[in-house]
Amino acid sequence: MATLVTDNPVTAASGEAGLVAFITTQVVPWAKKSFLAILDQGLISGSNFLTSILLARWLAPDQYGSYAVAFAIFILLSLIYLALLLEPMSVFGGSSYSRGLWEYTRVLLWLQLGITLLIVAILGAVTLAVWRFVPTGGLAGALAGVTLAAPCLFLFWLARRAYYLELSPARAVRGAAFYCGLVLIGLFVLYEKSRLSPFTAFLLFACAALLTSCFLFYELRRLLPSDGTKLSTRHIWSRHWTYGRWALATSVASWIPVYIYYPLLSSLHGMSYSGQLRAVMNFTSPIEQTQIALAMLFLPYAARVQGGKPGGKSTWRLAGKLAMVLVLVTAAYWGTVLLLQKHLLQLLYSGKYMQVAPLLRVVAIGSIFWSAAYGLAVLLRAMESPALIFVAYSSAMVVSLLVGIPASRVLGVAGGIWGINVSDVVSFVIVALLLHRKIKANTRAVPVCA
Numbered sequence: 001m002a003t004l005v006t007d008n009p010v011t012a013a014s015g016e017a018g019l020v021a022f023i024t025t026q027v028v029p030w031a032k033k034s035f036l037a038i039l040d041q042g043l044i045s046g047s048n049f050l051t052s053i054l055l056a057r058w059l060a061p062d063q064y065g066s067y068a069v070a071f072a073i074f075i076l077l078s079l080i081y082l083a084l085l086l087e088p089m090s091v092f093g094g095s096s097y098s099r100g101l102w103e104y105t106r107v108l109l110w111l112q113l114g115i116t117l118l119i120v121a122i123l124g125a126v127t128l129a130v131w132r133f134v135p136t137g138g139l140a141g142a143l144a145g146v147t148l149a150a151p152c153l154f155l156f157w158l159a160r161r162a163y164y165l166e167l168s169p170a171r172a173v174r175g176a177a178f179y180c181g182l183v184l185i186g187l188f189v190l191y192e193k194s195r196l197s198p199f200t201a202f203l204l205f206a207c208a209a210l211l212t213s214c215f216l217f218y219e220l221r222r223l224l225p226s227d228g229t230k231l232s233t234r235h236i237w238s239r240h241w242t243y244g245r246w247a248l249a250t251s252v253a254s255w256i257p258v259y260i261y262y263p264l265l266s267s268l269h270g271m272s273y274s275g276q277l278r279a280v281m282n283f284t285s286p287i288e289q290t291q292i293a294l295a296m297l298f299l300p301y302a303a304r305v306q307g308g309k310p311g312g313k314s315t316w317r318l319a320g321k322l323a324m325v326l327v328l329v330t331a332a333y334w335g336t337v338l339l340l341q342k343h344l345l346q347l348l349y350s351g352k353y354m355q356v357a358p359l360l361r362v363v364a365i366g367s368i369f370w371s372a373a374y375g376l377a378v379l380l381r382a383m384e385s386p387a388l389i390f391v392a393y394s395s396a397m398v399v400s401l402l403v404g405i406p407a408s409r410v411l412g413v414a415g416g417i418w419g420i421n422v423s424d425v426v427s428f429v430i431v432a433l434l435l436h437r438k439i440k441a442n443t444r445a446v447p448v449c450a
């Protein structure tokens with residue numbers, strides 16, 4: 001009987017060596033960079049969450065309310081900045097301008113300067129008006145702080161994002177750690193010196209971001225490649241605008257149903273009500289960051305699946321899986337929070353805001369619907385349909401305002417939360433309907449092969 005030779009020793013050895021080389025040169029470096037990217041995001045998000053908690057503990061309710069209103073305005077500015085500068089930067093920096101990243105970054109710095117002047121002019125005028133007509137409560141000081149902090153923080157974000165263009169998240173992590181250390185140490189010093197206020201908190205953010213940006217840009221000049229090409233600022237801005245306008249419109253439409261209730265509650269019932277709303281909504285921050293991290297994994301996967309099988313039952317199964325994963329994660333998180341709600345409120349806020357504990361259940365309901373809508377929206381993004389997402393969010397915004405404004409007037413903080421919840425429910429329903437129409441249209445467009 002002949003012996004069947006199943007393995008050639010030379011071939012097996014070379015195959016093992018190839019596998020080891022692949023793991024060493026490809027898998028390990030990418031795993032390390034992925035971990036560092038998550039760590040970078042975690043440091044910034046974690047410091048923001050911890051800062052919000054510490055300010056809630058240490059500031060009076062009306063001062064914390066002023067901080068919440070100013071922070072809501074900062075979030076709107078940051079969404080605009082992300083849509084028009086940072087997201088297009090990640091796309092064009094990795095493709096069109098990859099050989100001249102330093103020249104591209106210099107143009108972005110000029111755009112950053114223009115954005116800074118615009119922010120200072122508009123927010124400065126608003127701050128002066130608030131100081132003139134509402135001199136008490138700390139809102140004018142908080143807005144002045146945002147006027148100084150927003151440009152510095154945006155410069156810091158630009159520097160961190162530039163390192164990702166060269167796939168060097170380690171340097172971004174060092175910058176994030178340095179910034180977080182400065183902020184946390186500064187907060188404790190301000191508190192011990194009895195100097196903590198919304199204005200000094202934002203001023204601290206500005207100083208920490210500016211110092212860290214100087215450190216990051218010093219290293220960037222040596223790292224980024226340069227080909228000596230002279231780039232047109234107007235042309236680059238045109239490309240950024242063309243790419244980011246739908247993201248901008250969607251960001252504004254998604255901001256309004258969530259953050260409009262901070263200035264609304266403060267005008268109807270006083271600054272302390274905005275502080276109560278911020279204290280409750282702080283609990284949504286960890287799950288929102290988790291959703292963003294999961295979406296970074298889901299989006300490229302969904303895009304690949306859609307590229308091979310556009311439309312049909314497989315798309316609905318994928319949509320259901322994405323939504324179900326986010327819903328289950330969200331439900332598990334809120335189940336834990338609700339089980340420990342009194343202990344968490346006592347631990348985080350040192351006994352403050354205990355009166356809003358029952359509202360955590362209401363927030364949990366809206367958060368679950370939002371997770372489902374977010375999961376379905378990931379698939380719409382993978383199908384290159386940002387306009388449909390804008391339609392869904394803008395429709396939800398209108399319904400939210402129709403319900404939330406009168407509810408806030410009558411029910412206070414609870415009315416604002418129900419206004420947010422209505423937006424979450426409507427977003428889920430409309431995103432599901434639009435996704436259904438998109439899948440049907442794609443299915444009809446696919447040719448049937450005999």
